[in-house]
Structure formats: structure tokens, C-alpha cells
Amino acid sequence: MTSQTGKYLSDIENDEYMLTNIFKAEVIDTYYDHRGQDNTPLSLFAFDFWQNTKYTYRGVDDVNSHEVKANEEQMDKDLAKMC
Incomplete structure (x- = not known):
């Protein structure tokens, strides 16, 4: 999952790809939120x-x-910050 390659939104018609990415991002966000680390x-x-x-x-x-670019x-x- 990276915005630097710009490819993560290149195939928004691919249901499996997009739903998999949505799921992965939600799991990561929820994991850190439940640990009280939602600002990492x-x-x-x-x-x-x-x-x-x-x-x-x-x-x-x-x-x-504009929203996506922001x-x-x-x-x-x-x-x-992670590197």
C-alpha cells in the first residue's frame, strides 16, 4: 500500500483489488486505534x-x-516519518 507509486488507484473497477485494499487499510487502522496508537x-x-x-x-x-491529492x-x- 503506497501512494508513492500512484498505482493503488489505477484499477478502481477491479472489485477484488479495491475491496482487498479497503479491508487491509481498515484492519491496520482498527488495530492501531484499539491499541491507543491511532496517531502513529x-x-x-x-x-x-x-x-x-x-x-x-x-x-x-x-x-x-483535490481531496484525493490532499x-x-x-x-x-x-x-x-516511517523511514
């Missing part, structure tokens, strides 16, 4: 990834929308 870079990344994946899959946001900027910042 990984948890924050997973939440933004989940939002972008969910809303583009449902057709709420366009892949190139989330990707935050995801990149969170990735940098």
Missing part, C-alpha cells in the same frame, strides 16, 4: 489510504480530485 504514522497513512480507496471505488471522489500528500508525509 502507519495508522494515519492507513486511514488516508482507506479514505482514498473507499471513496474512489464508490465514485464519490475522482482519482485526480490525502496523498499526507500519506507521503506519513511514509517519510
